[in-house]
Amino acid sequence: MSTSKSYYKPLNISSVFRPGLFENRVAIVTGGATGIGKGITKELLFLGCTVVIASRKADRLADGAEEIRNWLANTGQRATLHVVQCNVRNEDEVKKLISTTVQKFGKLDFLINNGGGQFLSPTADIRLKGWNAVVETNLTGTFLLCREAYNQWMKEHGGTIVNMAMDMWKGYPYMGHSGAARAGVVNLTKTLGVEWAQSNVRVNAVAPGSSIVSPTAAANYGNVSIFDGVGENIPMKRTGTVEEVCSAVCFLLSPGAAFITGETIRIDGGHSYYITPNFRLPDSKPTDVYSWQSKFDADAAKGPQSKL
Numbered sequence: 001m002s003t004s005k006s007y008y009k010p011l012n013i014s015s016v017f018r019p020g021l022f023e024n025r026v027a028i029v030t031g032g033a034t035g036i037g038k039g040i041t042k043e044l045l046f047l048g049c050t051v052v053i054a055s056r057k058a059d060r061l062a063d064g065a066e067e068i069r070n071w072l073a074n075t076g077q078r079a080t081l082h083v084v085q086c087n088v089r090n091e092d093e094v095k096k097l098i099s100t101t102v103q104k105f106g107k108l109d110f111l112i113n114n115g116g117g118q119f120l121s122p123t124a125d126i127r128l129k130g131w132n133a134v135v136e137t138n139l140t141g142t143f144l145l146c147r148e149a150y151n152q153w154m155k156e157h158g159g160t161i162v163n164m165a166m167d168m169w170k171g172y173p174y175m176g177h178s179g180a181a182r183a184g185v186v187n188l189t190k191t192l193g194v195e196w197a198q199s200n201v202r203v204n205a206v207a208p209g210s211s212i213v214s215p216t217a218a219a220n221y222g223n224v225s226i227f228d229g230v231g232e233n234i235p236m237k238r239t240g241t242v243e244e245v246c247s248a249v250c251f252l253l254s255p256g257a258a259f260i261t262g263e264t265i266r267i268d269g270g271h272s273y274y275i276t277p278n279f280r281l282p283d284s285k286p287t288d289v290y291s292w293q294s295k296f297d298a299d300a301a302k303g304p305q306s307k308l
């Protein structure tokens with residue numbers, strides 16, 4: 001990838017939220033060992049939360065957990081990280097993830113349904129097995145986790161859920177399966193926000209643009225340059241950072257969002273509101289970046305983006 005290496009340096013974690021905000025809280029983050037999920041996990045740990053990360057691949061979980069635990073040890077943070085292997089498409093594994101968490105930690109305050117993904121394909125070429133794989137991962141998996149978290153714990157004790165959507169507001173050419181599934185996630189989020197309000201359970205979502213740079217996200221497409229050039233068509237003239245998603249998730253989990261439910265926050269630099277053919281913005285510099293890296297690194301990260 002042409003983007004500078006410094007962009008991918010191990011992150012020094014910080015947060016715009018107060019230290020200890022999530023002390024005595026217990027969270028599950030699916031897909032918490034890579035990319036955006038790993039960032040969410042680190043910020044939650046930084047804020048004192050106990051975090052269970054869950055996904056399919058044992059090696060990815062082990063690598064992610066090792067990196068996170070090394071960071072915890074180096075910074076002297078005293079937070080608990082636990083790993084559970086779980087395919088969100090498997091109902092039994094989802095039930096077990098929730099029950100194990102509640103048994104081990106005594107409760108479940110937060111569920112972050114981050115795990116998911118898709119492959120690029122013209123919709124006409126998608127086989128049924130591939131369609132089902134993507135819809136089951138993103139929509140059915142989110143449903144199963146929400147249902148089990150609610151029935152096994154949150155119905156009686158309250159809780160907060162954040163789901164993962166994407167920039168599918170105008171359809172999603174070449175990701176028709178995922179666009180349809182994520183639109184379903186946005187709709188499910190509204191429904192559950194209303195149905196479960198009486199149990200003091202808030203359900204919201206975030207919708208990142210197709211522009212949140214992480215090495216695993218890029219590698220999934222077999223093309224590490226997939227994010228190159230993406231910033232050009234975004235009003236803020238740049239791609240987004242993992243941290244810019246994490247802070248929105250932490251806000252939705254926080255007491256500051258106590259009156260917000262059923263909502264989906266777009267994190268896309270204005271891309272989904274920008275209609276290019278009739279109204280093209282004048283050239284401009286990239287906007288300021290929020291990241292956990294030093295100003296020097298953040299400036300380095302801006303470099304390649306400004307060439308887009």
Ligand SMILES: CCCCCCC/C=C/C(=O)SCCNC(=O)CCNC(=O)[C@H](O)C(C)(C)COP(=O)(O)OP(=O)(O)OC[C@H]1O[C@@H](n2cnc3c(N)ncnc32)[C@H](O)[C@@H]1OP(=O)(O)O
Binds near residue numbers: 134
């Ligand atoms: C222009 C800029 C665009 C930028 C886009 C970037 C925006 C980023 C958005 C993101 O979401 S980043 C996150 C990326 N991470 C992932 O997507 C990871 C998770 N994804 C997956 O694991 C897979 O894509 C999956 C299909 C959802 C699940 O895989 P699973 O292992 O369960 O299934 P498989 O056995 O591999 O495949 C099942 C079935 O699916 C079809 N298929 C899978 N991959 C492809 C492919 N690359 N091309 C075409 N079809 C595919 C296929 O039918 C598979 O069955 P078989 O035919 O192999 O039997």
Ligand SMILES: NC(=O)C1=CN([C@@H]2O[C@H](COP(=O)(O)OP(=O)(O)OC[C@H]3O[C@@H](n4cnc5c(N)ncnc54)[C@H](OP(=O)(O)O)[C@@H]3O)[C@@H](O)[C@H]2O)C=CC1
Binds near residue numbers: 164
């Ligand atoms: N990066 C971006 O620009 C955007 C990302 N998103 C979404 O954000 C989320 C995080 O993506 P990102 O961090 O960028 O990319 P990653 O590829 O790093 O994250 C995907 C994560 O999901 C996990 N996962 C995938 N399928 C399953 C499954 N069936 N069960 C459990 N876990 C699963 C993977 O772990 P494992 O392989 O071990 O199962 C991995 O940790 C995804 O839902 C993605 O689609 C949405 C919009 C834009």
